[in-house]
Amino acid sequence: MSSCRNDSSQMKAALQHNNPMEGQSVEHRPCSKVPVGDLLGIPGTEPLHTNRESDQERTGNEAKEKKVGARGACGGSGREGEKWDEATGGARGEEKRSYCCCLRELKRVPKCHVELEPLAFSRTHTIFIDVNEFRESRKLRPQPGQPVWHKDFVKMPFSPECHIRKTGFVSNTEVVRWQEVSKQLDNLARKTNASVADIEKAIKKYNPKYEDQWSFDALHAFVQKAPKEENYYSSVLPKMAKLASNLPNWIPKAIPLLQKGQSRSITLSQMQIACLLANAFFCTFPHRNSQNPRAEYHNYPTINFNSLFGVWSEKKREKLRALFHYFHTVTNQATHLQGLVTFERRCIRDKDMPNWMSCKETLPKLYITSKGCIEEEGTGMLQVDFANNMIGGGVLGSGLVQEEILFLMNPELIVSRLFTERLGDNECLFIKGSQQFSGYCGYSDTFEWAGPHRDDIPRDEWMRLHRQIVAIDALHFRQMREQYNMGQITRELNKAYCGFKPDDNIPSDYIPDIATGSWGCGAFNGDPKLKALIQLMAAAKVQRNVAFFTFNNVSLEKDLKNMYDLLVSQKTTVGKLYELLGDYCAVTRLTSSPVDLSVWLRNTLEPRSQLSKPPASRLIK
Template sequence: MLRQNQSHAITMSQEQIACLLANAFFCTFPHRNTTQPGSEYSNFPTINFSSLLSNVSPRTVQKLKAIFYYFNTVTEEATKPKGLVTFERICLSPSEFPNWSKQKENMTNLHVYLNGFIEKEGQGMLQVDFASKMIGGGVLNQGLVQEEIRFIQCPELIVARLFTEKLGDNECLKITGAQVYSNTTGYSDSFQCNSPHTDSTQRDEWKRRYCQIVAIDAIKFDDPRQQYSEKNIKRELLKAYVGFKGDPQIPTDYTPAIATGNWGCGAFKGDPMLKALIQMMAAAVAQRDLAYFTFGNKKQAEDLKRTYKLLKSHKVTVGKLYNLLLDYCKHQHHHHHVKSVSDYISENMGVHSSQL
C-alpha cells in the first residue's frame, strides 16, 4: 500500500493491472464498499465500480464505452499489453521544504500554448494531473473534468485507487508507463468516447511507456478570497514543488519540462494567474521548464506571456515574487475594488500593464 508519510513505489505488469481492474469492475474487493469515518479504508478512494454501474446517465455510458475498449484490448491476444507501470508516492520531509522568501532562482523557460492538450502536445514531458486528494476524483462516479478524463483514457490509472491513501500536503503520486486506450473529445457533459486508441509510445528499459503523469491536488476554496493568504500560497507552492521536483540522481539537463495548465481553477475556484505564478515559482526551484496550456483562453494566454516577459526582463527571483504575492494578499484584504495579481505586480515594479 502507498500510505501517507512514506515515499514508496509499486511496479506492476499491465496484465496484473488488468486482473485487478476486472475484479474492481465486478466489485469483488471486500471492505472497500464504505468510506465511512472509522472504517478500515476510510482514508482511501473507492475501487469497486458499484457507484458507476448503479448511476445510469449519459456520462456513465461514455465512461463504460472507454472501459470496454480497455478490456477488449487487454483480453485480445494480439493487442494484450506486455509492459509495466510504476506508481510512486513521493513525500517530502520538512527539511526539504524550500524557504520561499529567500529563494534566489530566476524564472525558468515558459512556453504558453493557446491550443492543445497536456496529454497530446505534452508528450515526453512530465504531465500534470489536476488531482483530487483521493486519487482519481470522481472517475467511478459522475466526475468528468481533467483528472477523470485522463483516468478514463488510461484506465490503468484507476488501479492506483486500490492502494493509494489520501494525499497529504507534502505528497504527490507519479505514474510512469500508463497507456492510452481510447480517443475522446469534450469535457463534462460534452464528453464523448469515440473509438479505441492504439498507443504507439515507445517503452523504456523497464518496458514502461514513455509517459509520466504527476498527480497534485490543489485546495478547493469555498470562498475564492481564501486563496490570498500566506498559508494557502505556501501550501500550493509546496504541493507544486513536490510534484515538479526531479530525481536527484538525474542531472537537470536531462529532466524533461512540465506540461500543465489551469491547476486548481474552475470548480476549485483558483485564480488562474495566481496558480500560474505559483507553478512558475515551483518549477524555477525545481529547475524545470514549463509548457502551459490555456485550453483556448486567448486573453489568459496573452496576460501570462506579458507577465512572464516582465518577470524575466526584471530578473525577478522566486523570493522577490513570493514577497510581492504576500503584499498582494494584504492589498486584497484592505481594498474593496482590487486589481488583478498581474496588474499589481506590474505596477509595483514601476511598469504599467499598457506599456508591456
C-alpha cells in the same frame, strides 16, 4: 523509485555538461521557424511560425500564423508583428519583445532519458513480476507469494481470512468469500453471451450486504442504448470474468498500501493491472464499499465499480464506453500487453521544503498556448494530473474534468485507487508507464469518448512506456478570496515543488520539462494567474521549464504572456516574487473584490522600472 546508471558513459557526459540553468537564471532566446514534423514526428510537414521571428521573416507579410489541425502543435502567440503599448498591454506604440520560448526548446523523454539500472527489489520498491526471469528473457511472470490479511496491505478477495455470511433455510453459515466469487465468475466465463442481469445477480451473490442498496439501472440502459458497432458487451463480459477469476495466479503476493508519510513504489505488469481492474468491475474487493469515517478504508478512494452502475447519465455513458473499450482491448487474444507500470508515492519532509523568501532562481523558460493539450503536445514531458487528494477524484462517480478524463483515457491509472491513501500536503503520486487506450473530445458535460487510441511511444529499460504523470492536489477554496494569503500560497508552492522535484541523482539535462495548465482552477476555485505563477516558481526551484496549456482560453494566454514577459524583463527572482505575492495578498484583503494579479504586478513593477531608467537627457550624447 527508478534509478539511473551512474557508471554509464551517458551519465558521465551529463555530469560534465554545462547545465544552462545553473547560476540561478535562464537564458530566454528568440524562437525560429520549427518544422511541425519535428514536434509531432510527422515527416514532410510545413514549418510553423513560432512565438518570435526575425525581422527578415516578418518582411513581405510572411509571418502569418499557420494552423496545424484542431490541436496546433506550436500555436503562435497571435501577436507577431503587432505594435504593443508597454503601459496598457495593448496593440500600439513600439513592438513588445516576448520572452516566451518555443515548444521545441523543451526537453522530453526519450531524448533526454538516462539509462536505468537493472530492475530490482528494494526496501521501498515492491515488484510483482519475477525480476530474474525479466532480466534474462524479458518475460513478465508473476512473482510468487501469499496474500496478507493486514492493515498495511490490500486485503485481497481470495484471502482465506475473507468470509461472507450465506443465508439458508435452516441457519446462516460463513464461507470463504472467494469460493462464492470464483463460482460466480466461472459461471459468467462459461456463458457465450452474458447479460447485465447475469452480472447483477453474480455481484449481489458475494455482496449480500448491498443486495438492496446497489442499482444497476445505468449499466442496463447503457447496454440497451449502445450503438450497433460497439455492441460487443455481451461477448466481452465473459472474457472479463475469466480474467478476474485468475487473480490468485496473476498476483499471488500481497500488495502493500502506499500510506501517508511514506515514500515507496509499486511496479505491476499491464496484465496484472488489467486483472485487478476486472475484479474492480465485478466488485470483488472486500472492505472497500463503505465511506463511513469509521470504516477501515475510509481514507482511501473507492475501487469497486458499483458506483458507475446506478443512476443513468450521459456522463456515465461516455465513461462506460471508454472503460469497455479498455476491457475489450486487454481481453483480446491479439493484444499483447508486455509492459510494466510504476506507481510511486513521494513524501517530502517539511524541513526539506525550500525557504521561498530566499530563493534566488529566476523564472524558467515558458511555452504557453491556448491550443493543444497536455497529453498530446506534452507527450514526453512530466504531465500534471490536477488531482483530488483521493486519487482519481470522481472517475468512478459523476466527476468528469481533467483528472477523471485522464484516468478514463489511461484506465491503468485507476488501479492506483486500490492502494493509494489520501495525499497529504507534502505528498504526490508519480505514475510511469501507463498506456493511453482512448481518445476524447469535449470537457465535463460535453465530454465524449472519441474511439480507440494507438499508443506508439517507446519504452524504457524496464518496459515502461515513456509517459510520466504526477498527481498533485490543489486546495479546494469554497470562497475564492480564501487563497489570497501566504499560508495557502506556501502550501501550493510546496505541493508543486513535491510534484516537480526530480530524482537527486539525475542531471537536469536528462530531466523532462513540465506540461501543465490551470491547476485547481475549475471546481476548486483557484485563480488561474496565481496558480500559474506558483507552478512557475516551483519549476524554477527544481530547474525545469514549463509548457502551459490554457485549454482554449485565449484571454488567459495573453495575460499570462504579458505577466511572464514583465517578470522576466525585471529579472524577478522566485524570492522576490514570493515577497510581491505577500504584498498582493495584503492589498487584496483590503478590497471588496480581488484585484487582478496581472494588473497589480504591472502597476507595481513598471513604475519601479521607469524610476531605474536614466533621464532622457543623459542618453543624448
